[in-house]
Amino acid sequence: MTRPQLAEARRVRAAELFDQGRSGAEIARTLGVSEESVRRWKRVWEEGGADALRPTGRPPKLDDIQVEQVRTALEQGAQAHGFEADLWTLERVGLVVERVTGVVLSRASVWRLLTGRLGWSLQRPERRAVERDEWEVARWIAHEGPRTKKGP
Known part of the structure; x- marks a missing residue:
């Protein structure tokens, strides 16, 4: 709901x-x-x-069917829609909404769509090298790290 x-x-x-x-x-x-x-x-x-x-305000620009079409499109990932990186921004989501439904939304409306009707939340990508080897980092911390510390 x-x-x-x-x-x-x-x-x-x-x-x-x-x-x-x-x-x-x-x-x-x-x-x-x-x-x-x-x-x-x-x-x-x-x-x-x-x-x-009961609410008497302006009806939403997207009906429930269109919202589900947008959800399906977004779940395919950003690269499936021609974007270089597989990250969603408000501008990118707005473009996909327009392509899928023909409706132009403001950035604020895109945010409300994502957080309200779709139930999504803000996620930030981790700033970590792709080449990072977690096992090697843990090994270094356990074995090499203590040797590099100065003694009393």
Whole structure:
């Protein structure tokens, strides 16, 4: 479930608890939100009912099918899409989104797509030589390293 869907589910549950006559403090504890949020939701609920608590904002530019198409494309790796290194940047993801769906997204929207709807997180490549031999490093630390230290 995406963040917006979780938020909507929380507001819908709040409406159910309003109907049951629960206190604002109890609803806030139950849902893990601030009492101010509960007060704001209650005002909206009193004016327009449970439907008023559903999101009315702008619909997302990509529907669920397009998001899955983007996920499939990204999982193929950056090199499969003609990039030299197999690393994703916001610009590269934006280009792939445009190629796959025809929708142009801003950098901020690409970030929200990756972290929100796709559930991905920021990963930085390790700064380590490709030629590095971990076994040899461990051997050196265990055998050669102590000999190079000065004694007391």
